[in-house]
Amino acid sequence: MKKINSKLTILGSGPAGCTAAIYAARSGLNPIMINGSQPGGQLTITTDVENYPGFEDPVLGPDLMQNMIKQAENVGCHTYNEQISEINLEQYPYTLKNNNTTFITESIIIATGASAKWLGLKNEEKFRGHGVSACATCDAFFFKNKKVAVIGGGNTAVEEALFLTKFAKEVILVHRRDQLRAEKILQKRAFSNNKISFLWNSVVVDINGNENPKLVKSISIQSLKDNSISILDVDGIFVAIGHKPNTDLFMNKLELDNEGYLIVNNQVFTNKKGIFAAGDVHDKTFRQAVTAAGFGCMAALEAEKFIESKK
């Protein structure tokens, strides 16, 4: 079993982890970053990113993240392509480990992100970034004057549908029940928006499209009333059935809210000393690369203060 000691371990290599790594390395903390099973995080599964500052033209998500990891390495962060399966926060210094390696560390920045929940359809992954999305803030712009479907019935789905009306010419909200779960105020806004229509008691059973270029053309919808299948022509589909924060490791070890997100004070402090959180692992409001990066910066600056204070 390999043992690696560090003052600061950054768990996760999405925008939050990479930004924390860049700041911590530049302040001489010799941090390490554990990349996890998805080096670069969620943006590696998308195509064009148009809202991350600094790029005149759209940048591909995987390219952006490869550059961020490289930048962290270039300023002195050591990165490990490993996934952590166990963490001990009872004994100090803290330990994180898997079958190969034990990481012993004085402080941790948790940047394990969140995963959008998907429908689990055969073609969903194939068309991701080509008409299938889980983020209207990120992708609505690509659907100007198009017809799109939003799947879900909670706050997120209604907020996504309302946001999409700024761009799309028609938004169809497909929901498995006959009423929305979203807050009444959101429901009122959605019902009074003439670009939004509703398909009740319905589930999406397939996504259909062209191969070359890869583009969504329609979705197959099953009625839960009579099981009949119909085809709805759309240019895009936004899956809005929720997110799951990647916090299983921290259950009963750190304070989590009822949806499993890490609870933070003052932006980045968890309830344990020397342990900070950054990005989608605690932020269920903004969920953007640039906000995750901002939290990463804050967490690194606070980690630096913490390590200094121990001297």
Ligand SMILES: Cc1cc2nc3c(=O)[nH]c(=O)nc-3n(C[C@H](O)[C@H](O)[C@H](O)COP(=O)(O)OP(=O)(O)OC[C@H]3O[C@@H](n4cnc5c(N)ncnc54)[C@H](O)[C@@H]3O)c2cc1C
């Ligand atoms: C399809 C899609 C398109 C998007 N498009 C945009 C966009 O255009 N613009 C925008 O601003 N935002 C976009 N987003 C949102 C954006 O990707 C997220 O807000 C951002 O990636 C969050 O960054 P993060 O660093 O907090 O976490 P993540 O990017 O989720 O990264 C989490 C990291 O933690 C690691 N990890 C998890 N568990 C472990 C473990 N046990 N051990 C070690 N490592 C672990 C993972 O490997 C990963 O590296 C999109 C999201 C999706 C899903």
